[in-house]
Amino acid sequence: MPRLITLSRAARLVGVKRGVLQKRIQQGELRTFEGELLLSDLLHAYPQTEIEDTTMLERVESIMENAVNKIIRPDEEGPDTNTLAARILSLGQELAQARAEARRSTDIIDSLKNRFEEISSSDEKTQQQAFSTLRDWFYRTLESLQTVDDDSGLVAKEAFLRVMAAQVRILPSGHEFFIEGTDSILEAGLRGGLALNYGCSNGNCGLCKCKVISGQVKQIATHDYALTEAEKGLGYILTCANTAVTDVVLEADEAHGSYDITPQEIEVKVKKLERIDDRVIFLQARTPRTKRLRFLAGQYLSLKIDGLPAQDCSIASCPCDDMNLQFHIPVVAGDPFSEKPEDCLEPGASITISGPSGDFILNEDSPRSLAFIACDAGFGPIKSLIEHAMALDIAEDIHLFWIVTPGNHHYRGNLCRSWADALDNFHYTALSATEDAAVAEHLPEIIASLPRAASLDFYACMPAPLLGQTESFLLDHGVPAQQLSLEPIRK
Numbered sequence: 001m002p003r004l005i006t007l008s009r010a011a012r013l014v015g016v017k018r019g020v021l022q023k024r025i026q027q028g029e030l031r032t033f034e035g036e037l038l039l040s041d042l043l044h045a046y047p048q049t050e051i052e053d054t055t056m057l058e059r060v061e062s063i064m065e066n067a068v069n070k071i072i073r074p075d076e077e078g079p080d081t082n083t084l085a086a087r088i089l090s091l092g093q094e095l096a097q098a099r100a101e102a103r104r105s106t107d108i109i110d111s112l113k114n115r116f117e118e119i120s121s122s123d124e125k126t127q128q129q130a131f132s133t134l135r136d137w138f139y140r141t142l143e144s145l146q147t148v149d150d151d152s153g154l155v156a157k158e159a160f161l162r163v164m165a166a167q168v169r170i171l172p173s174g175h176e177f178f179i180e181g182t183d184s185i186l187e188a189g190l191r192g193g194l195a196l197n198y199g200c201s202n203g204n205c206g207l208c209k210c211k212v213i214s215g216q217v218k219q220i221a222t223h224d225y226a227l228t229e230a231e232k233g234l235g236y237i238l239t240c241a242n243t244a245v246t247d248v249v250l251e252a253d254e255a256h257g258s259y260d261i262t263p264q265e266i267e268v269k270v271k272k273l274e275r276i277d278d279r280v281i282f283l284q285a286r287t288p289r290t291k292r293l294r295f296l297a298g299q300y301l302s303l304k305i306d307g308l309p310a311q312d313c314s315i316a317s318c319p320c321d322d323m324n325l326q327f328h329i330p331v332v333a334g335d336p337f338s339e340k341p342e343d344c345l346e347p348g349a350s351i352t353i354s355g356p357s358g359d360f361i362l363n364e365d366s367p368r369s370l371a372f373i374a375c376d377a378g379f380g381p382i383k384s385l386i387e388h389a390m391a392l393d394i395a396e397d398i399h400l401f402w403i404v405t406p407g408n409h410h411y412r413g414n415l416c417r418s419w420a421d422a423l424d425n426f427h428y429t430a431l432s433a434t435e436d437a438a439v440a441e442h443l444p445e446i447i448a449s450l451p452r453a454a455s456l457d458f459y460a461c462m463p464a465p466l467l468g469q470t471e472s473f474l475l476d477h478g479v480p481a482q483q484l485s486l487e488p489i490r491k
């Protein structure tokens with residue numbers, strides 16, 4: 001029986017990004033059947049894939065872990081023993097079923113053989129000739145079937161991957177992600193770049209409730225929120241307290257815009273405070289484990305530090321790490337925090353954050369490639385968007401242009417270069433303006449370097465006075481207004 005495989009799993013199996021497979025599908029090199037690929041087609045397209053060859057897969061995974069600077073994983077990377085046992089049991093059941101089918105097929109073949117022998121020994125000449133032709137065809141076909149097992153290595157590798165990671169598909173969006181290690185469905189979904197609905201992350205609020213449509217889940221944490229018997233009967237679970245044993249399909253709420261995110265107020269603790277240079281302060285703050293921040297990449301928060309007026313700051317980290325929030329705060333002359341941040345905040349000090357706010361967010365429904373233009377500390381929210389785009393793994397190409405004005409420098413240039421080194425579809429250009437107001441001098445070369453610039457989605461974060469000229473320039477060069485997203489540097 002032809003074996004079908006989802007696009008996400010196929011990408012992992014042969015060690016390429018989903019976008020690469022999508023491109024080959026668009027170009028007619030790979031066929032799809034209701035969104036899935038034939039395993040035999042995949043092997044034909046990637047003949048070098050072998051069961052022993054896990055290097056491509058490992059490479060892609062380490063790239064995403066290291067280059068994207070994702071959250072720190074727990075030491076134990078594999079699923080827990082109970083989940084592993086349940087997955088192996090599920091595969092065992094499939095194997096038993098396949099064996100039973102194979103036995104049935106063998107029985108049918110044997111009786112066909114017997115029947116042919118009976119007919120061929122009959123006296124009627126014409127009938128004998130007809131059936132001997134049919135018999136020859138049948139034996140030839142049988143022989144060819146016995147030799148076509150080229151994809152057995154791939155099937156075995158796919159089975160191995162299914163033991164190590166279950167795939168989750170969310171309805172109605174169709175978003176997919178994998179659950180690895182001991183992650184809950186919610187943790188894996190956030191890591192995969194999804195804006196799943198949730199609140200406390202620890203089984204109290206019920207906001208992460210969703211319905212299991214198919215597949216098997218397993219509770220991995222106790223929860224105080226009580227599902228009714230009717231809800232349990234309908235297959236409702238809490239994503240923060242369950243993991244997937246087999247591949248599952250869930251019906252779950254996701255945020256589609258800032259209007260879907262409830263405002264929150266959380267007291268966070270300073271984890272790291274560092275003056276990167278004369279122009280930018282790096283702040284990392286940690287939320288309580290039981291009260292994390294739900295936000296969309298690119299949004300900003302109001303930060304209230306004791307003794308100082310509240311200030312708006314863009315979040316520079318990815319929603320996939322909702323406990324560790326980063327900010328790249330521009331230094332402003334005369335501002336007490338800018339001048340002596342260490343006098344205002346010590347490691348472990350409290351900050352009250354409120355929000356999130358803002359619509360400088362990724363258009364996840366867009367099939368277009370992405371171009372980011374950051375100026376100075378505008379790199380902060382751009383970094384958040386890029387990490388989110390990488391977690392989603394949907395953009396075919398990502399271009400980053402980082403312009404610094406005199407006195408500033410590319411303070412996270414190494415990170416950008418590591419993205420470019422690790423990911424084939426990421427392109428980084430560092431630019432320096434000759435004076436503060438001369439950012440626009442680089443726009444012509446940015447446009448010239450982009451193939452089909454008008455077909456890209458542009459995201460730019462820079463000082464407010466420079467946004468107008470950037471917008472006019474891009475519009476004049478054919479970029480439609482709905483493909484532009486502009487944000488001033490917050491402070």
Ligand code: FES
Nearest residue numbers: 200201205206240
């Ligand atoms: S997030 Fe609150 S119960 Fe799951």
